[in-house]
Amino acid sequence: MSDHPGRVQTPSPLPRALSTSDLREAGLTKRQIATAVRQGRLIRLRLGRYAPDHTPDIFIDAGRWGGRVDCVSLLSYLGVFVHTHDAPHVQVDRHATRLPPRPARVRCHWRSSSAPSASLAVEVVEALAQAVLCQPARHAIATLDSAWHLGVVDVEGIDEVFRRLPRAFRVLRTLLDPRSEAGVETLVRLILRTLGHRAELQVVIRGVGRVDLLVDGWLIVECDSRQFHSEWEAHVRDRRRDSAALAQGYCTVRLLAADVLSRPDAVRLQLQSILDRGPTVPRSGTSGRGPRVEARGSRLRGH
Known part of the structure; x- marks a missing residue:
C-alpha cells in the first residue's frame, strides 16, 4: 500500500x-x-x-x-x-x-x-x-x-x-474487522455482538471448509446471496458441507442476504431463538473442548 x-x-x-x-x-x-x-x-x-x-x-x-x-x-x-x-x-x-x-x-x-x-x-x-x-x-x-x-x-x-x-x-x-468478505457478514456479526455472543470470522473447519461465521464454537452462520448461489451446483456443495458439519456436531443456519439487509429484526430474533436453545448434540471428537478448527482466515495487513 x-x-x-x-x-x-x-x-x-x-x-x-x-x-x-x-x-x-x-x-x-x-x-x-x-x-x-x-x-x-x-x-x-x-x-x-x-x-x-x-x-x-x-x-x-x-x-x-x-x-x-x-x-x-x-x-x-x-x-x-x-x-x-x-x-x-x-x-x-x-x-x-x-x-x-x-x-x-x-x-x-x-x-x-x-x-x-x-x-x-x-x-x-x-x-x-x-x-x-x-x-x-x-x-x-x-x-x-x-x-x-x-x-x-x-x-x-x-x-x-x-x-x-x-x-x-x-x-x-x-x-472494524477486514476479514468480513461481504457487508452482510459484518451486519450479522454486529447483530450477534448485540446478543452477547462471540462470532469468529472465516474459520476453516476440518472436513467442512471455510465458513462465514462460527458462533460460540458450535453454530455455523452462512450468509447466502443470489450472486453466489444461483446455480444448482452451489446448492449441492452447500448441502454436503452442512451434512459434514452436522456429522461433527455443528449446527448450520443459512441466512439470506436479502433478509439481513431488509429484515434485520427478524434475523435477530431468529438467531436469538437458535442461540438460546444452545447446541443439541456434542461435537464428535471434541469432548467439549472446542471446534475442530484447522485455521482461521488470515487478517489483512495492519489489522
Whole structure:
C-alpha cells in the first residue's frame, strides 16, 4: 500500500475533466474540439470543461452539476458495500457559485475537497468519512470493513478516515474487522455482538471448509446471496458441507442476504431463538473442548 496516510489504491485512475487549455496543449484546435463534441468523442460538461466519451455516466452527471462524485456513490462505483444507494451523492465546493441546475434527488455535500481541481471524484478517504456521516452506524461499519477487505483503503487510510470525523465516531474504529468478505457478514456479526455472543470470522473447519461465521464454537452462520448461489451446483456443495458439519456436531443456519439487509429484526430474533436453545448434540471428537478448527482466515495487513 501507499506510504502516504490516507492514500489508497483504486482499481483504475478516477475520471477527471479536461479543460480547453488541456485539449489545446494536446494539439487540438478550437475547431477540432467542436468537431469532437459534435461527434460524441468529447462530452461537454460545463463551459470550458470536457470529458472523454468513455467516462461513466455518474461522473458526467457530477461534472455537469458542478461537483465531484462522493460518499456512497463513489464507493458503490468502486465495488465497496453500501447498504442503500438510491440517489447520487456529490461533493460541491462550499463557496461555489453559478452552479447549473440539478435534480432534487441529488445529495449535495457542501465542503472543500483535497482532490485535484480537475478530478470528477473526491479521494476515497473523503468518501469513506462522508459515508460514515451519511449512514447508520452499522451500515457505516459494513462499508468500512468492505473497503478495507477489498484493499480500496489500507490501515493508514482507515485511521485517516477517523481523524476526519468527530471524536464521537471513534468508537466505531474498534468494531472494524477486514476479514468480513461481504457487508452482510459484518451486519450479522454486529447483530450477534448485540446478543452477547462471540462470532469468529472465516474459520476453516476440518472436513467442512471455510465458513462465514462460527458462533460460540458450535453454530455455523452462512450468509447466502443470489450472486453466489444461483446455480444448482452451489446448492449441492452447500448441502454436503452442512451434512459434514452436522456429522461433527455443528449446527448450520443459512441466512439470506436479502433478509439481513431488509429484515434485520427478524434475523435477530431468529438467531436469538437458535442461540438460546444452545447446541443439541456434542461435537464428535471434541469432548467439549472446542471446534475442530484447522485455521482461521488470515487478517489483512495492519489489522
